[in-house]
Amino acid sequence: MTHPADAALPHPVAELHLHIEGTLEPETIFELAARNAMTLPYADLADLRTRYEFTDLQSFLDLYYANMSTLRTRADFTEMTWRYLVRAHRGGVRHTEVFVDPQAHTERGIAVGDVLGGVQDALDRAAAELDVTSGIIVCVLRHLPASQALPMLDGALASGVPLLGIGLDSSEVGFPPGAFREAFDAAAAAGLHRVAHAGEEGPPAYIWEALDVLGVERIDHGVRCLEDAALVERLARDQVPLTVCPTSNVRLRVVDRMADHPLPRMLDAGLMVTVNSDDPAYFGGYVDDNYAALRHDLGMPDDALRALALNSVRASFASPDRKAELLAALGL
Ligand code: ADE
Numbered sequence: 276m277t278h279p280a281d282a283a284l285p286h287p288v289a290e291l292h293l294h295i296e297g298t299l300e301p302e303t304i305f306e307l308a309a310r311n312a313m314t315l316p317y318a319d320l321a322d323l324r325t326r327y328e329f330t331d332l333q334s335f336l337d338l339y340y341a342n343m344s345t346l347r348t349r350a351d352f353t354e355m356t357w358r359y360l361v362r363a364h365r366g367g368v369r370h371t372e373v374f375v376d377p378q379a380h381t382e383r384g385i386a387v388g389d390v391l392g393g394v395q396d397a398l399d400r401a402a403a404e405l406d407v408t409s410g411i412i413v414c415v416l417r418h419l420p421a422s423q424a425l426p427m428l429d430g431a432l433a434s435g436v437p438l439l440g441i442g443l444d445s446s447e448v449g450f451p452p453g454a455f456r457e458a459f460d461a462a463a464a465a466g467l468h469r470v471a472h473a474g475e476e477g478p479p480a481y482i483w484e485a486l487d488v489l490g491v492e493r494i495d496h497g498v499r500c501l502e503d504a505a506l507v508e509r510l511a512r513d514q515v516p517l518t519v520c521p522t523s524n525v526r527l528r529v530v531d532r533m534a535d536h537p538l539p540r541m542l543d544a545g546l547m548v549t550v551n552s553d554d555p556a557y558f559g560g561y562v563d564d565n566y567a568a569l570r571h572d573l574g575m576p577d578d579a580l581r582a583l584a585l586n587s588v589r590a591s592f593a594s595p596d597r598k599a600e601l602l603a604a605l606g607l
């Protein structure tokens with residue numbers, strides 16, 4: 276939803292939790308299907324749109340994986356990524372770290388170089404034309420066998436496309452982070468940053484494990500940390516960034532209503548919180564819409580929103596020079 280006062284939202288911001296395949300808008304899904312001569316299981320756009328009511332993470336993931344099968348060529352990945360970048364730029368994003376799910380494409384026979392190269396082509400164009408800096412974080416799909424994680428990383432590294440980090444995503448409950456240690460150790464040895472989804476639907480124990488076994492620098496979501504006082508103390512002490520996605524949490528029923536979102540309580544607890552969109556094409560909100568929702572539904576004042584924008588830049592893996600530039604633009 277857009278609100279009249281949104282023009283004054285903080286700018287610039289960094290987006291640190293964004294699945295590039297989650298930016299595939301319904302119109303783009305139909306365009307890609309047409310150009311790849313694919314038949315979709317939807318009568319038309321309106322029919323597809325009726326499917327965007329989710330009951331939990333898995334109900335969303337089922338549609339997310341089905342729709343990404345329309346991505347077939349390197350140019351398809353570039354087109355999807357460029358459309359996201361133009362929209363994100365309009366919302367004030369000047370640095371973005373995009374998650375890519377290579378296994379979701381290679382298991383369909385798409386070359387990893389086409390996936391990552393296609394995304395990177397658009398990121399390069401955005402650096403040149405939009406002043407948006409960026410990087411790719413390849414994510415391990417945790418619902419697939421853990422033995423596939425290291426081959427995924429090796430393939431991504433061998434593609435020659437520069438990687439910023441490794442992440443962990445997909446169905447959370449029943450798939451604890453510790454199983455993926457080997458790939459995360461290898462990523463660290465290759466100089467990559469490490470992040471993981473934890474504490475979205477899964478218990479606080481998964482957050483501990485992501486920190487202590489995988490050695491992650493940031494936790495994606497992490498909202499369930501509030502159930503464990505010792506964990507909150509640890510996260511606050513170490514100022515571990517949490518990439519929170521308010522609209523996603525409402526749409527996937529992690530919280531009932533935006534007005535009930537725990538983000539203000541997380542800030543009160545001294546946590547290093549950032550605001551992100553997750554899968555904006557599915558949840559109806561890009562990062563600026565998420566900031567607007569905090570203002571309108573949680574009554575967060577402008578200085579609190581600006582503090583969140585500052586956190587996003589500080590918690591990013593941008594270069595020190597780029598961070599200084601973006602912080603200066605935010606008035607620091
Ligand atoms: N993949 C895309 N969006 C995700 C989410 N919110 N949680 C876990 N995996 C995802």
Ligand code: ZN
Nearest residue numbers: 292294495553
């Ligand atoms: Zn996510």
